[in-house]
Amino acid sequence: MAIVIIRQDGKIEAWKKALKERNPSIAVYSYLEDHPKQDITMALIWKHPQGSLSVYPNLKCIASSGAGVDYIFEDASAPTDIPITRVVDPYLASDMSEHVLAVILAELKNFNSYKLQQVASDWKPKIYRRIKDVTVGIMGLGELGALTATDLMKFGFTVQGWSRSQKELKNVKTFAGSDTLDAFLQATEILVCLLPLTPDTEGILSKELFERLPKGAYVINVARGGHLVDRDLLEALDADHLSGACLDVYHQEPLPKDHPFWQHPKIFMTPHYASVSDTDSVVPQILENYDRLRMGKELLNKVNRKKGY
Structure with missing residues (x-):
């Protein structure tokens, strides 16, 4: 052997x-x-x-x-x-939770926007948001998603979760199945994808889903590149329906240098290193x-x- x-x-x-x-x-x-x-x-x-x-x-x-x-x-x-x-x-789950928390806080406090303004020497204060005023929706409540949801709740976020089968998490409102997806999305201001990639979830982050989110929602994909329809994200960002996105995973890795994600001002990227x-x-x-x-x-x-x- x-x-x-x-x-x-x-x-x-x-x-x-x-x-x-x-x-x-x-x-x-x-x-x-x-x-x-x-x-x-x-x-x-x-x-x-x-x-x-x-x-x-x-x-x-x-x-x-x-x-x-x-x-x-x-x-x-x-x-x-x-x-x-x-x-x-356990380190995979805790590392993922910490990554998602960091991304969300950076978004609430405008750190990504301020970095772009710094490069442009542009002094322009922006209104920030508070943890208590934001609802985070976690798609996928396996080990990583469940711990992320629980940790965010402990920090004071309103957290809800969606999965294919019913899951129970203390102080986290949970939804299950395709019949509840609309209700879940409509109340989600920051969407975190932690779904497994299966034939049923491939391409789930698409125009149809983005349109069901509130205007100004923010999307975080730390699951798999195959969950995202790239062109649909770009269109939703350019139309100002989504306020921004943070991506850690991509269809092709490393991401080709000519991919439009690299230069898009509303996309923050990390090199598939959220949780190792x-x-x-x-x-x-x-x-x-x-x-x-x-x-x-x-x-x-x-x-x-x-x-x-």
Whole structure:
């Protein structure tokens, strides 16, 4: 039995080192080096090259090193008869919550606008808003969305959440299903997308949805680039229906240099770094599942293939 690490962000050796430090006896390979493909039983991956999973005849588990797994389902050549696991990392949730809070406060206090004015040497005070006067809507109430909603509520925001199935969160008004989406959107002044990317949620951040938000609403997408219809966002911003947007995820990453998002004054961008898996907290989960795989036990944090998350 052995693990192969497949990712394209230059972090293979760091993950390999972290695994070996906790279990020196384990066989771990980079997919870029020569390795015995027939020995590989677990693939630890993140946004792998499509087709790279199909070369392992004895693969028994695909382990995403992050919370998201949509990229696995996008690979038509990936095995469909073996379990997929994902990371449940408390740091992922808390880091995401802190990122969203920072973005919202920057928007309420006009920091993004003031930065543009600074570059233009333009002294122009703007009216700011207070936490108590703003309703934040969280789309997606999984681990990340639920903690973000709870933390924002503790800071004094009015928070509501929407998800496909009913969720209960203390002091957070929750909506479930497509029948309640209108009511949720109409009362949302700052919209945060933390949905899993599935066929049902792809392109959900579209003209139709933006038009259902109040005029002047602000949109934050920290989920997946596939949730957003880029041209619809640009049109909503240019028409002044939306006051602005903060994006951390994109259809293509890195974002092409000629993409209009780069120069748009109402779009604040971060490079898909709102919340990053921490090896210290993730590696024990990977090794636990590796041992479970070896002993034929049920794996932790398995993905429901029908739901896509």
